Amino acid sequence: MSEPLLLARDENGARVFTLNRPEKRNALSLELLHEMEEAFDRAAEDATVRTVIIAGAGKGFCAGIDLGSLAGVAMGVTPPQFRRLVHRLQEVLTKLSRMEKPSVAVLHGFCLGMATELALACDARLAEAGCEIHIAEARLGMIPDVGGSTRLVRAVGLPRAKELIMTGKSIAAETAAAWGLVNELVPTGQGLDAALRWHGEYAKCGPLAVGMAKVVLDRAYDLDASTSMMFEGLAQSTLYNSEDFREGVMARMQKRTPEWKCK
Numbered sequence: 001m002s003e004p005l006l007l008a009r010d011e012n013g014a015r016v017f018t019l020n021r022p023e024k025r026n027a028l029s030l031e032l033l034h035e036m037e038e039a040f041d042r043a044a045e046d047a048t049v050r051t052v053i054i055a056g057a058g059k060g061f062c063a064g065i066d067l068g069s070l071a072g073v074a075m076g077v078t079p080p081q082f083r084r085l086v087h088r089l090q091e092v093l094t095k096l097s098r099m100e101k102p103s104v105a106v107l108h109g110f111c112l113g114m115a116t117e118l119a120l121a122c123d124a125r126l127a128e129a130g131c132e133i134h135i136a137e138a139r140l141g142m143i144p145d146v147g148g149s150t151r152l153v154r155a156v157g158l159p160r161a162k163e164l165i166m167t168g169k170s171i172a173a174e175t176a177a178a179w180g181l182v183n184e185l186v187p188t189g190q191g192l193d194a195a196l197r198w199h200g201e202y203a204k205c206g207p208l209a210v211g212m213a214k215v216v217l218d219r220a221y222d223l224d225a226s227t228s229m230m231f232e233g234l235a236q237s238t239l240y241n242s243e244d245f246r247e248g249v250m251a252r253m254q255k256r257t258p259e260w261k262c263k
Contacts, residue, residue, distance in 0.1 A: 007057070010049070014050065014199040015051070015053070016053045016195075018056065019032065019061070022059070025058070026060065026115075027064060032066075043101070044095070050101065050199065050203050051104065052096070054105050054106065055191065056106075060108060060111070061106070062114075062115030062118065064113025064114040064116075086146070089146045092146075094121070101207070101214075103124070104123065104195045104199070106192055106195045107119060107126065107127040107133065108191050111131060111132070113136060116144075116152075117146045117148035120147065120148060123214060124184075126184045126194050126198070127173035127182040128188045129185060130188060131172070133181070134169060135152065137168070138165060143165065152165065155180060156179045156180055184198075206239075206244040206245070208263075209244070212235045216231055243261050243263050
């Protein structure tokens with residue numbers, strides 16, 4: 001029996017997903033993407049999961065879309081049919097980006113093409129020293145279409161996004177960290193340990209508050225200041241009536257660690 005394309009394990013409230021096609025450089029086949037979509041749904045519904053971590057097996061994080069797998073369904077289709085396919089692929093990563101739980105991508109070796117789009121759908125990106133990163137669809141005569149164009153400009157700004165997408169060039173993890181594409185640069189082999197450390201920081205906070213902060217911050221990009229602040233107030237009024245808020249206050253007063261209930 002062959003191994004799963006996506007491995008999953010839980011560690012102290014973190015669900016660690018590992019792309020498991022090392023012989024194919026973890027290229028994202030349609031089958032693997034389907035497994036990811038179902039796994040993201042399960043993680044979103046599981047109250048014991050506080051953080052989602054995504055890593056890759058073998059020598060690198062991921063080499064991007066499996067062109068052979070894509071060709072099997074995309075060759076000869078009409079533009080409307082292709083757009084429907086793109087929408088289905090976008091939905092996989094959108095499930096991750098909209099999950100009201102923090103997500104962390106652990107990049108090592110290489111993070112190429114759609115893999116960078118996957119990493120951009122996460123809330124934080126940690127890269128091991130020497131990791132190569134690019135989003136080079138333009139070198140195939142295409143553009144990033146699974147959220148890459150949309151999310152990259154928000155991560156690094158318009159000039160840097162144009163530079164990466166319109167040239168298709170690779171950058172080292174060290175440069176990505178300097179540009180803000182990567183949140184933290186870590187020594188080789190220490191990426192997962194760093195991600196679990198991030199999980200520990202998230203877990204100190206109320207899970208409802210972390211999830212709501214993610215929603216509010218993501219929407220702040222698209223709203224004017226007045227509407228965004230109104231949205232803040234609506235979110236805060238929900239948290240104000242939560243058991244977790246009362247627990248957080250009592251724990252602070254009693255100088256103890258909160259016992260979050262996620263309600």
